[in-house]
Amino acid sequence: MNVGHPLEAFTTIFGWMQFQNLWDILVFSGIAFIPFLIIVIRAFVDNYTGQEAKAGSRKSVHMMEVEIVKALSVVVLAAQPIWPLTLSELEFENACNQTPGVSDIEDTTYQDAFDVTNATVPVWWYATMAISKGITGAAIAGIGCPEDMVRTRIELDLQRISDPEVAQNVQRFTNECFVRARSRYQNDRPDVSALLDQHGIDDPEFVGSRVYLQTEGFYDYYRAASPVPGFDYIAARDDPDYNEGAEPDYGRPTCEDWWNGDTGPGLRGQILEQMEPTFWESARDSMSGWFGTSNEELEDRMIRRLVEESAVRAPHITSGLVNSDTNAGLYSRLTASLGLAQQEMFSHGPMMLTIREAAPIVQSFLLMGIYMLLPILLVVSLYSWGPVFAATMAILTVTFWSYLWAISRWLEDNMAAALYPGGAGYLNVPFGSLFSPDLGMKDSMITMATGLLHIGLPLVFSMIVGWAGYKLGEATNSARNVSGSMESAGGRAGSSAGGKLMEGSRRR
Numbered sequence: 363m364n365v366g367h368p369l370e371a372f373t374t375i376f377g378w379m380q381f382q383n384l385w386d387i388l389v390f391s392g393i394a395f396i397p398f399l400i401i402v403i404r405a406f407v408d409n410y411t412g413q414e415a416k417a418g419s420r421k422s423v424h425m426m427e428v429e430i431v432k433a434l435s436v437v438v439l440a441a442q443p444i445w446p447l448t449l450s451e452l453e454f455e456n457a458c459n460q461t462p463g464v465s466d467i468e469d470t471t472y473q474d475a476f477d478v479t480n481a482t483v484p485v486w487w488y489a490t491m492a493i494s495k496g497i498t499g500a501a502i503a504g505i506g507c508p509e510d511m512v513r514t515r516i517e518l519d520l521q522r523i524s525d526p527e528v529a530q531n532v533q534r535f536t537n538e539c540f541v542r543a544r545s546r547y548q549n550d551r552p553d554v555s556a557l558l559d560q561h562g563i564d565d566p567e568f569v570g571s572r573v574y575l576q577t578e579g580f581y582d583y584y585r586a587a588s589p590v591p592g593f594d595y596i597a598a599r600d601d602p603d604y605n606e607g608a609e610p611d612y613g614r615p616t617c618e619d620w621w622n623g624d625t626g627p628g629l630r631g632q633i634l635e636q637m638e639p640t641f642w643e644s645a646r647d648s649m650s651g652w653f654g655t656s657n658e659e660l661e662d663r664m665i666r667r668l669v670e671e672s673a674v675r676a677p678h679i680t681s682g683l684v685n686s687d688t689n690a691g692l693y694s695r696l697t698a699s700l701g702l703a704q705q706e707m708f709s710h711g712p713m714m715l716t717i718r719e720a721a722p723i724v725q726s727f728l729l730m731g732i733y734m735l736l737p738i739l740l741v742v743s744l745y746s747w748g749p750v751f752a753a754t755m756a757i758l759t760v761t762f763w764s765y766l767w768a769i770s771r772w773l774e775d776n777m778a779a780a781l782y783p784g785g786a787g788y789l790n791v792p793f794g795s796l797f798s799p800d801l802g803m804k805d806s807m808i809t810m811a812t813g814l815l816h817i818g819l820p821l822v823f824s825m826i827v828g829w830a831g832y833k834l835g836e837a838t839n840s841a842r843n844v845s846g847s848m849e850s851a852g853g854r855a856g857s858s859a860g861g862k863l864m865e866g867s868r869r870r
Contacts, residue, residue, distance in 0.1 A: 364453050364495050366764040367722035368470045370729065371452040374491075377733030378481035382443045384737040394441075397744040401429045433745035440750050441740050443482035487736070490754050494761040501765040505772055514645050515778075523636045523668055528629075531590075532569070532669060535629055538587045539617035540569040543580045552577060561659075568666045570621055570630060581617035589614055593626035633665045721767060721816050728760050752831060759827045763820040770815030777811060 365371045388394040405426035483491075523529045547566050554573045558565060561572045574580040589595070589612035600613045615626060622628050634642075646660055736753060743749035 363451055363492055364499055366454075366498070366761075367726055368454050369472055369723055370726035371449060371454060372472045372476040372478055373726045373730035374452060374733070375447065375449055375478040375481050376476060377730035378443070378447060378483050379478065380734035381736055382482055384734065385441060385443065388737055388741055394741060397433060397741060398430060400744055401433060402426055405429060432747065436740060436745040436747060436750060440484050440486040441737065441745070443484055445483045445485055445488040446480060447483045447488065448480040449478065486750065486754075487733070487757075490757050491761075494758045497758075498761050498765050501762075502768045505765075505768050517641065518645065518664065518667060521637055521642075521664075521668060523633065525632075525636060528632045528636060531629055531632065534586070534590075535617070535620060536569055539581060539584050539620065540571075540574075542584050543571075543574045543617065546580065547573065550579075552579075561662075568662070569669055570662060570665055572662075575618055575621065581621065584617045586614045586617070586620055590620060590626065593619070630661075630665060633668055634661060636668060637664065717816055718767070718771075722764070725760060725763055729757065732756055732760070748835070755827060755831060759824055762823065766819040766823060767816055770811075770819060773815060774811060777807070781807070 365374065385394070405423075523532065544566060554577055557573050557576060565571050566573050585599075589600075589610045591612050593613045593615045595609050595611070595613040597609070599616075600610075619625055620628070621630050623631055642664070646657060646664075732753065739749055739753060
């Protein structure tokens with residue numbers, strides 16, 4: 363039997379252990395037998411108060427027999443724990459990687475925290491769980507696994523340049539190469555329309571700009587202001603006025619060489635190494651196949667995100683830029699201000715992802731609560747099949763939420779593909795960033811849809827099922843009232859006919 367979340371395996375076992383615990387308490391205290399006494403008393407009272415004593419006694423016996431048989435069937439099938447359920451029977455396949463990094467229940471720490479081994483389950487509820495899990499699993503398999511680009515996008519936003527040395531190199535490159543090349547680009551305005559069409563009109567705002575790398579007079583012209591560790595000193599290229607024997611340990615590469623790393627450790631590769639390797643490889647492969655974008659372009663987009671996020675979040679970078687030349691300080695302060703505005707205005711993006719991640723956990727707790735409280739429901743309802751069917755539908759409904767969440771993930775991916783054809787804009791800036799052309803409106807739409815779908819679809823489905831159950835109950839009561847009325851009418855007609863027959867015989 364499959365479960366939708368690793369936690370659900372442990373909460374399921376724990377819920378049925380509490381079911382057995384409560385049922386044993388009700389049995390040993392005698393409370394579990396009170397419904398049978400109520401059935402007997404009610405059968406006699408209901409019939410003796412409405413009919414002649416002789417006819418009422420016969421009917422009360424028959425009704426009592428029927429009600430007791432129905433109650434016993436509920437006890438045997440839905441109350442008495444019989445079927446063993448062990449933790450090894452519950453499997454978490456994680457087919458669509460809805461829980462990253464978990465391939466089996468044993469890969470989690472829940473096993474150490476939850477001291478559960480096995481439980482026994484009534485036959486009815488075991489069949490209910492098996493059917494509900496089977497239907498839900500088959501429905502999800504019919505959708506297929508979505509790429510889950512919304513989660514990938516938000517996780518990409520969390521990546522940072524954590525190595526201080528790399529952050530310092532980014533700061534140096536910005537001051538010594540990017541600011542100078544950008545100033546010259548704004549002054550000269552060279553004809554680079556072909557490069558802008560290929561890499562985007564915002565390419566000159568990126569430290570690894572292809573315009574500056576592939577246009578003569580920019581990164582091939584400017585050099586590092588001081589030696590860069592890892593690059594050998596070359597007399598023909600570096601300052602020639604060093605005394606013999608007093609040459610520096612490292613050289614001053616051109617900005618192009620410094621970025622690409624032709625003769626030393628390239629800054630581009632150093633930034634990419636700041637990404638978590640396993641996650642980045644998986645994200646790069648999925649995004650490349652999803653958007654049809656080359657790995658090199660995806661890497662450039664990711665580098666841009668890392669540099670921009672570091673400029674906003676890392677104090678040792680922003681303070682350095684502020685303390686450098688006037689233009690760099692202005693850009694840094696603007697970036698920091700807009701970054702703070704983004705955090706305040708669009709924080710619902712991570713919140714919606716939190717809702718997505720928490721939804722299966724809430725589902726696990728709800729199912730556990732239903733399982734463990736079933737004994738009380740059965741006793742209070744006098745072992746009636748009506749509440750059993752209602753609880754069965756509740757379990758089926760809550761379990762089916764997993765399928766609705768899979769639908770919402772599929773819709774999220776396709777919304778992202780529709781709003782960002784080609785994928786460049788989708789990967790360019792963080793969620794809700796004010797730097798995006800639409801001021802983050804598309805990102806906000808996607809993240810709002812995430813929360814609304816994950817909350818709204820289960821809510822609407824549960825309301826529909828509840829309404830259908832209510833109407834079914836009304837129909838059942840109406841049929842019962844009609845049959846009761848017909849029975850009463852038939853009894854009155856029979857009594858009237860019998861009376862007239864006796865009166866006619868006396869006249870004869």
